[in-house]
Amino acid sequence: MGTLLNLLPHLVNGITLGLLFALIALGFMLILGLMEQINLAHGSLFALGAYFAYAICAPRLPLPPDVLGMWAAVPLGWRFAAAVVLAPILVAPFGLVLERLMRRTYGRDPLYGLLLTFGVAMVLEELIRMVWGTRDYILPVPREMSGGFIMLDLIWSTYRFWAAALAIVAMAGVWAIVERTRFGAMVKAGAHDSEIVQALGIDLTRLRVWVFVLGTMLAAFAGVVLAPLWGIRPHMGVDAVVPAFLIIVLGGVGSFWGAAIGGLLVGMVVGLSGAYASEWSMLSMYLLLIAVVTLRARGLFGKKSVLEV
Amino acid sequence: MLDVTAIDTFYGETQTLFGVSLSVQAGQVLALLGANGAGKTTVLRSILGLTRPRRGDIRFEGRSIVTRATHEIARAGIGWVPDDRRLCPTLTVAKNLSLGEKRTAFRAWSMTEVIDIFSPLKYLMSREAETLSGGEMQMVAIARALLGSPGLMLFDEPSQGLAPKIVDDVLGVIRRLKAAGIASIVVEQNADVALGVADRVVVLLHGQVAWSGEAAALATDAGLKRRLLGGLA
Numbered sequence: 001m002g003t004l005l006n007l008l009p010h011l012v013n014g015i016t017l018g019l020l021f022a023l024i025a026l027g028f029m030l031i032l033g034l035m036e037q038i039n040l041a042h043g044s045l046f047a048l049g050a051y052f053a054y055a056i057c058a059p060r061l062p063l064p065p066d067v068l069g070m071w072a073a074v075p076l077g078w079r080f081a082a083a084v085v086l087a088p089i090l091v092a093p094f095g096l097v098l099e100r101l102m103r104r105t106y107g108r109d110p111l112y113g114l115l116l117t118f119g120v121a122m123v124l125e126e127l128i129r130m131v132w133g134t135r136d137y138i139l140p141v142p143r144e145m146s147g148g149f150i151m152l153d154l155i156w157s158t159y160r161f162w163a164a165a166l167a168i169v170a171m172a173g174v175w176a177i178v179e180r181t182r183f184g185a186m187v188k189a190g191a192h193d194s195e196i197v198q199a200l201g202i203d204l205t206r207l208r209v210w211v212f213v214l215g216t217m218l219a220a221f222a223g224v225v226l227a228p229l230w231g232i233r234p235h236m237g238v239d240a241v242v243p244a245f246l247i248i249v250l251g252g253v254g255s256f257w258g259a260a261i262g263g264l265l266v267g268m269v270v271g272l273s274g275a276y277a278s279e280w281s282m283l284s285m286y287l288l289l290i291a292v293v294t295l296r297a298r299g300l301f302g303k304k305s306v307l308e309v
Numbered sequence: 310m311l312d313v314t315a316i317d318t319f320y321g322e323t324q325t326l327f328g329v330s331l332s333v334q335a336g337q338v339l340a341l342l343g344a345n346g347a348g349k350t351t352v353l354r355s356i357l358g359l360t361r362p363r364r365g366d367i368r369f370e371g372r373s374i375v376t377r378a379t380h381e382i383a384r385a386g387i388g389w390v391p392d393d394r395r396l397c398p399t400l401t402v403a404k405n406l407s408l409g410e411k412r413t414a415f416r417a418w419s420m421t422e423v424i425d426i427f428s429p430l431k432y433l434m435s436r437e438a439e440t441l442s443g444g445e446m447q448m449v450a451i452a453r454a455l456l457g458s459p460g461l462m463l464f465d466e467p468s469q470g471l472a473p474k475i476v477d478d479v480l481g482v483i484r485r486l487k488a489a490g491i492a493s494i495v496v497e498q499n500a501d502v503a504l505g506v507a508d509r510v511v512v513l514l515h516g517q518v519a520w521s522g523e524a525a526a527l528a529t530d531a532g533l534k535r536r537l538l539g540g541l542a
Binding site: 188192199205254 | 378379383397404411
């Protein structure tokens, strides 16, 4: 019993990770659904979100010294809040450019999209190295959100609860957009049949741009929120695109709840394996990917798999 | 209202339409007849810009639409009822219908008016489209096109897979639209169905216009009908 109780904080850790993974996966899935292309650079957009958040919070902004000094004097709580809101907005233009580049791949062999976005991912990672160097950064968290507390004789990290709460708010937002708005209906219908939505008078080109921007901002948001837990380093994009891909394989394309459940599952595996051997937590994700693709490529819900798109 | 002039349309390198011309006047119903593979659906796809003609011109309300994007053609006032209905299966009927709502230069149709024509829609609104019967799907597909305020409706095989009673209902709707001033092109393999509502007829044979004229002329001339449509009539 004692050991099981000891696992609880790791479970919370897994849920937090899972919710953030699900956010990355949802954007990845929306793009996959409407463009029928896998965006391997999705993780790089996530990484950019984390770096921009660092630039805003640390603060390392390219501003005149006196302006920067004034910004640095703003309490960290406000700077962190600004990063949560602004970083996704700042990353959005990168998504816009990427979507523009991807247009020529729409309706073609997915291999073109894979090659293009793989190239973009490399370019973005190198750009990050050029601007910020190869070292790791820690995103400073406001005092109110950091530290830990003791409950049930166990030590809990406060920020993990904040991160989970932020992720839930964002997930609820995505759910509302996809399930409750005309835009969401357009996205679903467009993913199912791109000809009919155009024949109904819907501008598919513009719809694709908005979906890409939404997916980009979700990835960047996850990057900001995950940065204090994961640290910030150039390679973090790949660490994020793998769980996203895994979640889509598990949960199936086009299912909000599939992504949510898949996300929690992957998060648990990473969180719990981290409890026993922290060096295994990332590796466990890759092992799970191999296992799932080999044994259950149709996903948990038996729907059409991403591998068959 | 619609003038298609000498269009050549290809799928990849295979030519499906050879210099097809036809025209529809406002409030008129044109039946587009011909055997399977004669190119009837391709004519509709060419008008909608889904499969673009390589040569020839298509004018709608005097303006060339042959290079316009599909959504712009739809917004100009052309509605489409595809043969396989193409509803989004995971969305409710209400959402499928709302996707079709738009304003054009033509008479706008409100949801209330559309439900007035298709009264069973009222009870189907919250159902997911994949749970509907063939006839119900056809009704939603027509209602969806109508909510887009079209001046011209393109019906692709409206009778396909439907019970005779429901085919009659669909024909009744086409007549009502005609009375409301909406023109239609009705693609049919079942010539008698189409001749029941058509003013004019175009018969396609291997991607070319084999005959065009008044529907009455074809309907009353059994010999001509047999020669043009063979076993189809």
